[in-house]
Amino acid sequence: MVLGAMHETPEDLRALQDLLDRSYAAAGPHLLSITTPERRVGAEDLVQRLTGMCLLVVATATADGRPIAGPLDGVFYRGAFHFGTSRESVRYRHLLNRPHVSATHLPAEEFAVNVHGRAVPLDIGAVENRGLRETLFEVYGPRYGEEDWERFLEGAEDPAKRPAYMRIDADRMFTFQMGNRE
Secondary structure: OOOOOOOOOHHHHHHHHHHHHHHHHOOOHHHHHHOOHHHOOOHHHHHHHOOOEEEEEEEEEOOOOOEEEEEEEEEEEOOEEEEEEOOOOHHHHHHHHOOEEEEEEEEEOOEEEEEEEEEEEEOOOOHHHHHHHHHHHHHHHHHHOHHHHHHHHHOOOOHHHOOEEEEEEEEEEEEEEOOOOO
């Protein structure tokens, strides 16, 4: 596979475009005044722009409702953001107890993606997640080395430290681009 390859099927693209359309149909007047139709990114362009690792700021909530946001690596695969985190992290505990999540990818002021939904835990070793696992190897294998990445992913040093992966099942997704993309 080629690093940065798109993995979305035609069905994924249709579902993603439907999500984007439904999100804007329910948006408030302020958001709509900023994210005008010409500033939105459609599904096909979006998946091409979200290849490789996408730095996300993910917001969770404490038991008493306080928001906590922090950065992590995201991978956009099959029309959804996926991310890994430590099983020992506060974020992971928050998401297991309160799976509602918001995430933002903001690589520059000219482009942004906001997503709101639920974090769904994934078994990265399961057959149904093989494509995601292969995509993670595409992204991280060259950076960390195939063998080191596999040991990390499998928790070879300490199974309890094996990363936990989640997919954001989006209720809403908003995109923004400023100016023409050359």
